[in-house]
Amino acid sequence: MELLFFYLFAAGIIGASLLVVTRSNVIHAALLLVLTFFFMSGVFVLAGAEFLAVVQVLLYAGGIMVLYLFSIMLMNAEVSVRLRQFHRQSFFTIVVSLILAAEIWWKVLGGGAAYPAFKGFSWTLGTTPGNVEALGSILYTKYLFPFEVASILLLAAMIGAIVLAKRTIDR
Amino acid sequence: MIAELIAAFLKIVLVLGTISLVVAYLTYLERKIIGHIQMRMGPMRVGWHGLLQPIADGLKLFLKEDIIPSKADKIVFVIAPIMVLVPAFVVYSVLPFDENFYITQVNVGLFLVLAVSSLGVFGIVMAGWASNSKYSLLGAFRSAAQMLSYEIFLGFSLIGPLMLAGSLNFQNIVKAQSDVWFVFYQPLAFIVFFIAALAETNRIPFDLPEAETELVAGFHTEYSGMKFAFFFLAEYANIMAVSTVCIAVFFGGWGGIDAIPLPGIVWYLLKMAVLIFVFIWIRATLPRYRYDQLMRVGWKFMFPLAILNIFVTGLVKFLFL
Amino acid sequence: MPLVIPDISLSIAAPEVGLAILICVVVVADLFTSMENKAGMGILSLAGVAILGLIVLFQWGGGVRTTFSGFYIADNFSSFVKMVVVVTTAFTILLSLQYAKMEKINYGEFYVMILFAVFGMLVMASGNDLISIYLGLETMSISSYVLVSFIRHDPLSREAGLKYFLMGAFTSGILLYGIALTYGLTGATSLTEIAKALSGLQGAAIIADPVMVFSLILFVAGFGFKLALVPFHMWLPDAYTGAPTSITAFMSVAVKMATLAAVIRVFFIAFPALAGKWNLLLWLLTVFTMVWGNVAAIAQTNLKRMLAYSSIAHAGYIMLGIVTTTKIVGGKVVFTPDGISAVLFYLVAYMVTNLGAFGMLIYLCREDFRGDNIEDWRGIGQDHPWAGMAFVVFFLSLGGFPPTAGFVGKLFLFGTAIQNEYYWLAVIGILASAVSIYYYFRVVMVMYMEPRGESQPAIEFSKAPSIFVALLVLVLATIYLGLFPGSIIAAAKSSVAGLL
C-alpha cells in the first residue's frame, strides 16, 4: 500500500519535473513545479516527516511559487516563449546527464550492498520521528545556532531583495 | 479496513454535500440580509420569500454558455476554477465539527489548514493570467499581494492561542478551551485574525481583487457558467472554513454552556450562524479600502500587533504558568 | 518531552553576536539618515568593525572552545581567519566611502549587505558542523549576489549579478547534495562525528562505498565553484568585472578566505580518512587553475578583468598549499601543518596586495570615468610617480618579487611543496608565476613607457583622504610583510597548531 503510493508520487514527481525543464512557457513550467512540490510533500508524509510535508506546501507551494508567478507576470514572460529555448550544446548535456543518472541509479539501487554503513540497521528502522513537538524542541535547543544564522540569512535576503527590486530610491 | 474506508467516504460525502448546499443558501441569506439592512426585501419571486432562488440561480449557471476567450491559455483557464475550489474543500478534511464528528484528525491540523488555504491564491493568479485580459491580470495581482501578506498575519495571530493550547491538533485546541474560550485570553489575536480572515476571503472591506468599479469584477471577469459558479462556491466555502477555524480556536468549538444540554454540533452551528451573520453585516456596512491603505494597515498595524501578542503571551506564560 | 537546553556561551561566540548587534544598529540608524549623509553609515560600520577586530583579537590564544552544542568552535585558526576577514572589511569600507558616492550606490544598505556577508564568513570560520558551514556559506553568498549587482543603473553590474547568482545557486545545490550523502553514510553532520564514523568500525566500508566518493566529488566541485578553481571558474571574470570595484576587492580576499577556512575544516577534520582521494582531485584542480588563470590573464585588455584572472591564478597557488599539506610517509597519509600555515600567510600577503591593486583602480575612478582599461593608465608613471610607484609595488607583490609580501608568501608555499616532495607541483607553480610576470609588467610598461594619448582624459586621482590613507597603509604593509614576515608567520603557525 505504502509502496504503491510511493510509486505513484515518484512517477508524478519525475513526470512533472521533466515537463518543468522542457516546457517553453514559463507559467506552465511554474505550475508544473507546484505540482511536483505536492507530490514531494506526499513522499515526505510517507517518510514520516509530516511537519516537513506541510512546510513544503505552505512555504514552497504557497510562498515561493507565488513569488515566482508574480515575478514572471511582472516580467512579461510571454515574449520569451517564441525564442529559442535550449542551448546549442543541449544534446551533449542530455547525453552526459543520462550517463550520470544511470551511474547514480546503478550505485544507489545496488541496494544494501552499496551501503555497508547500514548493515547494522534493519530496513524498517525508521521510527518516523517527524512529529512537530520533537522537531520543535530539537530546533530550539540542539540546532539553535543554525536556526539563528538562518534568521540572519533571511534578513539579509529580505533587505537585499528590496534594494535590488525597488523601482527608484529617492535621493 | 473496508468498513473504515466506507465510513470515511460517507463522512466526506456528507460534509461536502452539506457544504455545497449550505453555500447555495448562503448566497440567498446574504442577499436577504443585505436587502433587509438596506430596507428592501431581497429575492421574493421564486418560491415562498424567494426560498427557491438559489436553485434557480444554480440552474441558470449550469445551463449558461461556457465561454473560453479565444486568446486565453486554454488549459490554465480551465484548471484555474478547480484550483480555487479544491483547496477550499480540502481544508474541511481536518476541521472539527463535533467531538466525534470530523473527517480525520492529524497532529499538524491547524498548520495544514493554513498550508492548504494558502493554495487558493494559485487558482486566482492562474485565472487572472490565463484570461489574457488586463483587468483580470490586475485583479489577480492585487489578490496575490493581498492574500500573501494577510496569510502571514493570519498565521501569526494564531500562534498566541496555539501557545496556550500547546497543540496543533484541533481536537486538543478545542479541549483546552473547555473552561474559558481563548477569545477572552487572546482578544488582540482575535481582532487580528478576524481582519485577516476578511482579507483572506476577499470580503468587503478588502474585496479589492474584484472591485467592480475599477476592475470589472477582477480575476473572474472572463468567466461564465459553471466555472464562474466554482469561484463563487469556493468563496463561500472559504468563509465557512475560516469561520470554523475561528470557532475552534477562539470560541471553544463544539463546547457550549453546561446549563443548556445541546449536542456539540448544534452549538457549533449556532456559533457558525452568528459569525456568518457578522460577515454579511460587515459587507452591508463598510466601504472598500484603497489598495495602499490595505497594505499599510496590514504591515504597519496588524503585523506588529500580532508580534506583540505573541511576545506578551510568551511572557505571561513564562512568568505565570 | 523535556527540553534540554544546550550549553550556550555568548562570550565564546562574541564576534558573531557583536556583528549581529552592529547590523541591527546600522539598519536602524540608516532609517534616520538623509541621503547626503549615507557615508556616515560607512563610518559607523567602520567603527563597529574596528570593535569587532578588537573582540577577535581578545579571543586569540584562548584555546579550543566549542559552544551551541558543538555547532560553533572558537580556536586560533578561526580567530586568524576572522582577523583577515575583519581587516579586509575595514579596508573595503574605507575604499567604498568615496567610491560609493561616485557610483551612486551610497545607500545604507550597501554597508549593511557587506556586514551580512561578513557575518556569513565569521560563521564559516567557526563552523564545526556541515549545517552551520552551509548556512554561513549561504549568508555570505546571498549577500554577495546583492553586492555584485548593486549598481542597479549599470547593466554590467546587473549581468554580473545574474551570472554570479545562477552559478552560485547551482553550486550550493551541488554542495548540499554532497552534504546530504555524507550525512546519509555517516549519520552525522558534525565534522568530528563524521571523522569518527569514518575511522570507526564501519569506516573502511563507508570509505570504499562509491557513494562516498561521489559525495567527495560533489564537495570538491561545490567548493571549487566557490573558490573559482579551473574548470569551475567561468563565473568569476564576469562577476569581478561587473561588480563595484570595492566589492571586487572584498570578494577576492574575504570570500576566498572564508571559503578556504571551510575547505580546510571540512577536508582536514571531517575527511582525513579520505585524504588520498581528495588530494588527487585537488592536485589536478590546482594545476589547471595555476596554468589557465595565468594564461588567460595575458589576453585581457581590461585591468579589472586581468586582475580577476590573476585572482584565479592566486587561488591556484593557495590550493597548492592545501594539497602539499598531505604527505605520504610509508604508505600512510600524514598532515604536515606547514602547508596550511603557508596558505594562511599567503592569504595575508594576498590581502594587502590585492586590496591595494583594486584600491588603485578606485583611486583613479571618477564619476564619468571608470579607468579600468589598461590603456587608461598610460603615462601615469611619468606624471604621477608616487601613484605609479604604489601600483608597481602591488604588481611586484602579485608577481612574487622581493622585497614584498608576495615574494615571502610564494617562497613559503613553494618551499613547503618541495619539502613535502611535490616537485612537479612546485615546478608548474613556478613556471606559471613566471608567466604572470609578463602581464603584470605589461601594465607597468604602459604606465611608464607609453605617453598619454591626446584624446584621453587628464589624470585626476580621487581627493578623498580615506582612499589615500588606505592605499598608503596597504603599500607600507606590503613592503613590511616582505621585510619582516616573522610575526605573521608565527601567528599562522600557532593557529594551525591546534587544528590538525
Next chain:
Amino acid sequence: MVPLSHYLALGAVVFVIGAAGVLMRRNAIIILMSIELMLNAVNITLVGFSRQWGDLTGQVLAIFVITVAAAEAAVGLAILISLNRDRSVLNVDEVNLLKW
C-alpha cells in the same frame, strides 16, 4: 515499507533532471526553477536518510534548505526584475555585455 534505496533513487533522478535543466535551458527563470528542483531532490534524500537513521538531523537540515531556497528565490527574482526593468531580457544568452 518503502526501502531507503527508493528515496535515494528518486532524489538522484530529480537532482539530475534539475541539473540538466540548469545546463540546458536558456531562460533564466527556468534555470532558477531547475535549481529549486535540485534543492528538493536533496530534501527527498535527506528525509529518506533521516528515516533510516531514526534521527531528526536530516529533517532539520531539510527545513534549513527550504529556508535557504526561499532566500535564494527572493534575491534571484529581485536580480531578474532589476535586469528586466529597462530591457526585456529573460534568456541567459542575451545577457552578453560581459564575454565569458
